[in-house]
Amino acid sequence: MNILQKLRDRIQKKGLRAVLKQLCRHYVYFHEQLVWMERDLVSPIRPNNLRPYTPLRRERITTSNADAFATYFGDRVETMRELAAEGHTGLMYLDDKGDTVAFIWGSTRDYFDRHFFRCWFPVKPGEFFEFGGESYRAYWGTQLSVDFQLDLWKAMAEQGCNKVVDVFELRNIPALKLHLRMDYQERGQITHMYCLFGRWRFFRDTFYTGAMLDSFRKPAKPVTSTAAA
Numbered sequence: 094m095n096i097l098q099k100l101r102d103r104i105q106k107k108g109l110r111a112v113l114k115q116l117c118r119h120y121v122y123f124h125e126q127l128v129w130m131e132r133d134l135v136s137p138i139r140p141n142n143l144r145p146y147t148p149l150r151r152e153r154i155t156t157s158n159a160d161a162f163a164t165y166f167g168d169r170v171e172t173m174r175e176l177a178a179e180g181h182t183g184l185m186y187l188d189d190k191g192d193t194v195a196f197i198w199g200s201t202r203d204y205f206d207r208h209f210f211r212c213w214f215p216v217k218p219g220e221f222f223e224f225g226g227e228s229y230r231a232y233w234g235t236q237l238s239v240d241f242q243l244d245l246w247k248a249m250a251e252q253g254c255n256k257v258v259d260v261f262e263l264r265n266i267p268a269l270k271l272h273l274r275m276d277y278q279e280r281g282q283i284t285h286m287y288c289l290f291g292r293w294r295f296f297r298d299t300f301y302t303g304a305m306l307d308s309f310r311k312p313a314k315p316v317t318s319t320a321a322a
Contacts, residue, residue, distance in 0.1 A: 127210070127260040127284040128269075128306075130277035131220075134246045134255055138239065138276055146235040149194065151244060154183030161185065164192040165229045172208050176225075182252070183225075184245055186237065195228035197241045199249050199257075210286060212296050214260065221249045223259045242275060260284065269309055279304055 152158060159174040162185070166173075176183055176198060186195040199221045204214045206224065216222045223245065228237055246257060259277065261268035281302060287295045 122290075123288050125210075125286040126263040127286060128263050129258065129260050129280035129282040129284070130272050131256055131258045131280045132275065132277045134250045134257060136276065138243075138274070141236075141239065141274060143236045143239065144234055146232055146237050147188075149186040149188060149237070151184060151186055154185050154196065154198075158185075161187055161191060161193045162196075164190075165194055166196075166227075182221075182245070182248055184241060184248065186228075186241060194232055195237055195241055197226040197245050198224050199245050199254075200224070201249070201252060201254060211294055212284070212286065216258070219254060220256045220258050221252075221254045223257050238271060239275065266309075269306065273306065273310055279306060 152161075154173055154177050156174050156177045159170050159177060162170045162173050173183065173185075173196070181198050181200045181204075183196060183198045185193045188194050200214075200216060201221045203216050204222045204224065206212060206214065214222050214224075223242070226238075226241065228235075228241075232238075249257070258280070259272065261272060263269070263283075281300055283299050283301070285297050285299065289295075
């Protein structure tokens with residue numbers, strides 16, 4: 094299928110405006126807002142209604158076992174190996190065939206994300222930066238999205254950390270809801286990422302007070318009164 098046919102199919106599926114917006118974003122200009130979140134490692138999380146999942150084997154990611162990513166994350170094998178070689182802490186979850194179906198990373202030092210955002214994320218003493226959490230589609234909406242974070246928090250606490258910091262793209266609603274489910278708090282900081290012509294990237298930080306994510310939080314259940322007349 095040639096490029097023009099692919100373009101026509103995409104326009105028919107998504108509409109001309111959506112396709113033009115996507116092309117502009119990819120080839121001309123885009124602006125992302127990375128919202129900083131933070132949380133202590135000991136406060137319990139609230140109950141949830143996520144689906145259970147079949148038992149998985151957890152392993153620390155190393156340069157020698159990164160091949161386990163080949164089946165479901167084939168384009169990440171070398172990236173996983175590089176991160177392990179750099180000394181970051183990575184956990185992966187393997188099914189009964191030995192294939193990785195989920196993973197998550199943490200860094201105790203300033204982290205340069207050269208694989209996605211291509212910018213620096215500073216880490217303060219006592220903190221660690223959580224990144225790269227992802228699971229295979231079959232595990233979306235399961236308890237695994239909570240468990241692999243709790244496992245990483247425990248591993249990082251053993252390294253002397255007492256706080257996790259993380260960022261998510263403001264447009265990424267599933268990631269936003271995941272952070273709220275895990276009781277992260279807003280740090281009051283946004284890293285703005287600008288990209289021109291798919292090549293030049295610029296960054297700046299802005300700060301705010303209060304909470305801008307409250308509208309996404311589930312409202313508390315109303316309290317009913319049964320007072321007698």
